[in-house]
Amino acid sequence: MNQEGKLVLEDGYTLEGRVFGFPKAVSGEVVFNTGMVGYPEALTDPSYQGQILALTYPLVGNYGVPAMEPSDELNHEFESDRIQVSGLVVSDLSLRYHHWKARRSLDQWLFEAGIIGLSGVDTRALTKHLRNHGSLLGKIVLEGLDVEFCDPNSEDLVRQVTVAEPVLYPAGAPRIVLVDCGCKRSILKNLLDRGATVLRVPYDYDFEGADFDGVLISNGPGDPKMCSTTIAHTRMLMQRRVPLLGICLGAQVLALAAGANTYKLKFGHRGQNQPCVEVGTERCYVTSQNHGYAVEVETLPVEWQAWFVNANDGTNEGIRHCSLPFKGVQFHPEAAPGPVDTNFIFDDFLRMVHAS
Incomplete structure (x- = not known):
């Protein structure tokens, strides 16, 4: 959580934040979701494959993440067997969580899955930029780690x-x-x-x-x-x-x-x-x-x-x-x-x- 990172869009628009989850550089299409809850379901939705997801609701992670049992294929807490997004962008990440089903934090879940997150980002400004300019390619980068822009929509x-x-x-x-x-x-x-x-x-x-x-x-x-x-x-x-x-x-x-x-x-x-x-x-x-x-x-x-x-x-x-x-x-x-x-x-x- 002490490592600094940046979200860089293809038009040069840049926002700074703090890295959580797994520290690596990723690229994808940057999109936003306006839901207040449901991040376990959203992050495991296969429709987000190849995308960097920004959540507009400011506080994320406060009810943790339930257990993901491989044998429970129809577990309604998750929409697939893994996280599908390339990266996650939030405003205020809660490292402390409370829910009777929770078994780990959002930070820990992303780390175990090898997915990077960026917190402390002005997601309101980001959402307004995407609203005005349309969905854009972007990348999450950190010191010493960079990656080229990649358009997932050109892939099968x-x-x-x-x-x-x-x-x-x-x-x-x-x-x-x-x-x-x-x-x-x-x-x-x-x-x-x-x-x-x-x-x-x-x-x-x-x-x-x-x-x-x-x-x-x-x-x-x-x-x-x-x-x-x-x-x-x-x-x-x-x-x-x-x-x-x-x-x-x-x-x-x-x-x-x-x-x-x-x-x-x-x-x-x-x-x-x-x-x-x-x-x-x-x-x-x-x-x-x-x-x-x-x-x-x-x-x-x-x-x-x-x-x-x-x-x-x-x-x-x-x-x-x-x-x-x-x-x-x-x-x-x-x-x-x-x-x-x-x-x-x-x-x-x-x-x-x-x-x-």
Whole structure:
């Protein structure tokens, strides 16, 4: 905690702080999350692969980190089996913590995982800079250690976070294939809690010989256009009229498979307080989100329509086919962390599967 470090953005903007966690230089895309709580879930979300995450809430670490048991794959405290961010930036780091589940500090957790953190940073100034200039490449450096800027969105990040081989979670009906593009554990848990049998498969799974009733395409990191194999397989499933649900990156894959376009948002939506309005009902839901890309709704084919719209900036947050069982949402209905206002999306999907 006594070592000084710097966050340097590609446009030259620099902020100083104190190093915690594991002391090493890293680079990545710098993004911010507006959530007040939920750092164990956020740091283990595979959608953050390749990114340096800044938390806007000033006090971080005060409730510590629970135990991460390798055998407990569906532990709801973590969204994967490891920290996914390249680095963490906070304002005020609490080295003391108190929670009945806590087993170690945030500082210790990052150190053990080999992840650098930077505290004492003016995260308000950083967030305003990213809001005005858009998400930027950045690096955390310290004396004697430097690194080149690296754009993670030019890499096939999904390949780095997908499951290696198909994994079956037997339960009841229906039988759902979960395409793992960097799937959060809570998505899997929501399907299992509803009695579905889930076959979790790699992002490039070809569905040859598989027996299933519906397909859910998960969240994941990076540019959806890098997922060419997943897009091609999704298009094939559409031709077979298989019930489909896309979440976050999965919704973008669904749109691209339908022939629409996606684009990079200026600074993305990351947090637990994003209001979304359902088209038609005008009902507003508070959602948990983590995405830097969106669907260009004007490019949707005529048989598709917008389902949800972001109340803050008017960007698309969901799409659906007018007559076939294909739907996608940009937000996270499983939350983790965040509000569960839209948890009904899973029930809606399974009803769609049963009806088909």
